[in-house]
Amino acid sequence: MKRRIARILKGVARRLTPNKMLKPHKVHRNTVDRGYEFSNTWFEGNRPQWDTFMEKFQPRMLLEIGSYEGASACYLIDTLAHDADIELHCIDTWEGSVEHTGQYPKPSLVEARFIKNTALAIAAAAKSVNLVVHKGKSDTHLPKLLGENMQERFDLIYIDGSHQAPDVLFDAVVAFKLLKPGGLMIFDDYLWHDPSLGSFDTLRNPKIAVDAFTNVYGREVKILNAQLRQMYLIKHAQ
C-alpha cells in the first residue's frame, strides 16, 4: 500500500515539474540561446527591424503591453542590458486574448514560462535590469502608471496585448501619455487579422485603431519607414 501511494505521488510530482507541464508546446530556442523556452516564433520576424531601431534609439525605460512567455521581453533584455541599466515594465493578464479563446494554454504555465525566461535573461545581463511586472489588464495598469507620475517616462512602448480595435485604441492613447518626447512606440500586428473568424471584421484587428490614433495624433507623431507588419512611430520632441 505504502509503495503504491509513493508511486502515485511520484507520478503526480513528475506531472507537476515545470518542464513536464510545458511539454505539450513545441519548444523554440531563441537565437541567443540561454535555454529559453518559447512555444512559438511570433517575435522572430521582428528582430532585424528591432535591431536597427534599438541601436538607433538606445531605449532604457521600457514598457510592454502583452508579454506572453517573454520573447519580446527577453529580446529587450538581451539587446539593451549589455552596456546600460534598464527598467522594463510588463503588463499582461496571462489569460490570453479574445483570439486565443479555446487555444490558450493554462495561464499559469505561460506565466511560469515568462518568469523563467526573463530570469534567464536577467541572470545573463551585464548591467542591471529592473523588471516590474503588472499583472492584470492594460486598462487597469496604464491609468495606474499615469497616476504614479510616470507621464513621459518611457523611451519605448510596445503595444502587443489585446488585438481588438477598441482595446488597441485605448492602449495607444493612454500609453502615449507615458511616452517621452522623442520616444519610440511600436504596434504589433498592424496588418494582422484573426484567421479563425470566417469573415474580415475590422473591429477585431489592430489596424483601424492604429490608423485612428495616428490620424488624431498626426501632429505629435512621426511614422517611421519600416515594413508594415508592425507600425513604428516616434513622439515629436516639443
Ligand SMILES: C[S@@+](CC[C@H](N)C(=O)[O-])C[C@H]1O[C@@H](n2cnc3c(N)ncnc32)[C@H](O)[C@@H]1O
Ligand atoms: C501576442 S501575446 C504577446 C506576445 C509577446 N509580446 C511576445 O513577443 O511573445 C498577447 C498577450 O497579451 C495579453 N493580453 C491580452 N489582452 C490583454 C489586456 N487587455 N491587458 C493585458 N494583457 C492582455 C495576453 O494574455 C497575451 O499574453
